Amino acid sequence: MSFTGKWQFKSVSGATAYFDAINSPEEYKERLRKLYDAASKDPKAYIEELTVTDTKFRRQTFINGELKKDSGEHPFGVEEDHPAADGRPAKVKVVRDSANKLTRYENGDGFNTVTTFEVDGNTLTVIAKGNGASFTIVFTRV
Numbered sequence: 067m068s069f070t071g072k073w074q075f076k077s078v079s080g081a082t083a084y085f086d087a088i089n090s091p092e093e094y095k096e097r098l099r100k101l102y103d104a105a106s107k108d109p110k111a112y113i114e115e116l117t118v119t120d121t122k123f124r125r126q127t128f129i130n131g132e133l134k135k136d137s138g139e140h141p142f143g144v145e146e147d148h149p150a151a152d153g154r155p156a157k158v159k160v161v162r163d164s165a166n167k168l169t170r171y172e173n174g175d176g177f178n179t180v181t182t183f184e185v186d187g188n189t190l191t192v193i194a195k196g197n198g199a200s201f202t203i204v205f206t207r208v
Contacts, residue, residue: 087199
């Protein structure tokens with residue numbers, strides 16, 4: 067599958083405005099600022115590992131080589147009670163749109179977000195939209 071594998075940070079834009087718009091907790095925003103700053107100096111500091119099959123999705127985040135977050139396995143098309151990316155309670159559903167595109171929907175108290183994950187060759191582009199703002203993060207295949 068085109069998604070499966072490790073992806074290292076390349077760039078980010080619009081994150082501050084987006085996370086402010088969706089009212090992410092301040093401690094989460096501060097962790098992201100530090101992460102993006104460190105990754106801009108050393109892209110290997112931030113690695114996402116994705117495992118995608120025909121029926122399910124798993125996302126693991128590694129910071130400086132250490133596993134920091136594991137989403138667990140989630141079936142496509144099923145809404146679940148699961149923490150949003152910033153840890154708040156939410157209803158989350160991931161849909162497989164095509165072999166190269168996934169869409170994650172998060173709905174919680176005061177926020178509704180739609181995030182697309184799209185692979186083009188060795189580039190993974192993640193675009194999140196919510197509450198009138200958006201951000202883009204780009205990864206390259208390791």
